[in-house]
Amino acid sequence: MTATDGPADAGAQDAGPARRRTAPWIAGGVGAALLLLVVVLATRVPADQKPVPSALVGRTVPRLVGTTLDGQRFDIDDQRGRFVVVNFFASWCVPCRQEHPELAAFVRAHAAAGDVTVVSVAFNDTPEAIRAFFAQYGGDWPVISGDTGPAVLDFGVSGVPESYVVSPARQVVAKFIGVTQAGLDAVIADVKRQGGFTDPAPGPAPAPTRGTSR
């Protein structure tokens, strides 16, 4: 990969005493190509900050109603006009621990603006374990526990963690398997730029789907 001068130069050397200066040119060309590759690689977004494809993206969000740990009722329909991040997780799941600080930072960053609601849906879990989880890893937002099976089925969750970003127009705009703050912000910025959230009526509006930004 570093050089392509070999086989050619083997036969090119009987020309006489004057050695042709070919090596700097070939090395320069190869170096430039590799520099381009490095630039491409350096500007890539890590794969885990990118949304993954899902049949749900572009559709209206499924019904999500439940009781939070604090005993409050949570209904996603009450969140119209705000972005909602629906995060399926479990306190026993290792990747969930890894993404949790990112989610917590995301919540903190949007606390002042108040434009985002994060709701976690616990899967196969107990309230005590969830409370211990939040005590250890930080964060404070509504957690729906109890019988979350129907929600899991409606969203088509295949494993934890999975997160869905819902636009103010109640459309699912992205799905993540493991979130990062930057990845969530990129999707939200994308939807805002496309103006997809100004129309609160759920309709056949073109779906702002996966972001192309980085």
Add this chain to the structure above:
Amino acid sequence: MNTALGVAGIVLGLLGSVFGTLVLGVGLVRRNPTMVRSGRSYAWLVLAGALLCVVAMERALMTDDFTVKYVHDHSATTTPALFKFATMWAALEGSILLWALVLAGYTAVVARRERDRFADPLVGWTLLTMLVVAAFFFLLLAGPANPFTSVEVPPGYDGPGPNPLLQNHLLMAFHPPILYLGYVGFTVPFAYAIGALVTGRVGEGWLVGTRRWTLFAWACLSAGIVMGAWWSYEVLGWGGYWAWDPVENASLLPWLTGTAYLHSVMVQERRGMLRVWNLSLLCATFSLTILGTFLTRSGVLDSVHAFSASGIGPMILGFFALIVAVAVGLIGWRGDRLRAPGRIDSPVSREGAFLANNVLFSGFAFVVLLGTVFPLIVEALNGDRISVGVPYFARMSTPLGLALLFLMAVAPVLPWRMASGELLRHRLLWPSWVGAAGLVLAVLLGATGPSPLLAFFLGGFAAGAAGRQLVLATRRQGWRGLVGRANGGMIVHLGVVVMAVAIAASSAYGRTTELKLRPGETAEFAGHTFVFRGTEQQVLSNKDVVSATVEVDGRPFAPALNRFKFGSMVIGTPSVASGPLEDVALSLQELPSAGSDVVTVRVIVQPLIVWLWIGGGIIVVGTALSIVPGRRRDPLSPTSALPGDGVPAPADPVGVVG
């Protein structure tokens, strides 16, 4: 305690490599031999640092010291001892630690072996290069990949254990260390190449030494790759052994360029040609190991077994850029001066065949690299997200593989410089009969399809050529006809042929189905009878195992599903029976659910799979034999084989290397 020990080890290794680099650098620039000689001892400091880290890490793992973050995140009290030990390389930070250890080991061995030659600036620059690489890996350990961060643990804490997939098979304990011996081993020839470029001394002398290093690294990498394929086949239960996944490609890339080097270096030793090309191949091989590390550890690519993303990506990419800049710069600066006179007399000659070999292997490496990074390039150009799948790699690698088989058949019988048609007819007679026999046998056994049939013919042809050489050599030299570069190389060729035939047969004639069976029910598939007897549940300390007993032609199979505590996934354990002609693999897909007693079992029947692992073993044995010094050549004997001479390439021309 373990944290302190580990951090001390990192500091020791980092300081040792940085000061060693400085001392050697100053000594070399000022031409101060005493200083250069003293630089040698820093290699031992680096090794001591790496050993200290590894001992601390293993101690923490074995004693469940959860105050060490790495143990906290990746181990559990219930993990069996063997897998606790292997957890060191089950996640990102630990794998960098393993890398540092292997690299420190190699550095110390180089310093020790070259202890009498430190007056030679080439050796000084070689060691300096290795210490720079070591400094980089210790820098990773000190910064973004520090495994010894300490954490507060609540009383009674138990960790999650390593990834369930990584505690399911014995091979996990061996595959990574051996793969790393290969990966990291390519640092040594790279360092010699840099030394040669800096000093401008591309004599053939350093090559003889590096050939051994490269052979050792190459054998380890080959073994590591085959073991990885074997693990994948035994554990993942989809019947395959190679998926062209980025991580697999990352290990294949340096293997391809390393293989090219092992062949073209012989042209340099015999004819003095291709010097710049060989240096470039060594630089490319090492750069590709670093690029592979970046691709699999920075999180830019989705992969089933990429490490989870971390902050080390930019540092590795920066290091890759540095290596490329240094290597390309040195080659551009020195290239013209190092180029050798001479040209290849005829394309139908040994050196012509080696050239073709190099074109094919480099092309193969380019194809694999392109397929691996293509999604990233497309995304950079227009933002689309695409994936390059198995069909691309299969379509590209089949013709390349067949062409390589053809070369393997023809090249060993070609003499250096020029071949006459009559000589070729004479020497190729026997191998082509073996090829024809292979083809007839395959057809009689029911083989169909152009590519597999061509593979069987060319495989037989190549095996015939390798066998011919071995027969002639042993007839003349007895057991010594099996050692040395040329003869050991032929044994490696036989191993490659065995693997190629196994790959062609298993990928062309594999059959798979899913059986839904009630207890006592019988099914037929691919000439086998399957009877489902019932399920059995077992509760172990770290997992619950449900296995289904299925009798295949009367032999009991027990494919199982494992649910690990703390894990969100269920991992299957396939049950595989290997035979010389055919493998039957069963994997449990679904257990009886409420109201039903039906299990779903996937059955995969593939021919000749076991020969993949046997072929891999032959390759390793052949490489080992080719490292053993062969017949010493009389310095007065002509450098080219005489016409009609059965052994065209005499063994290692110098014999033992200092």
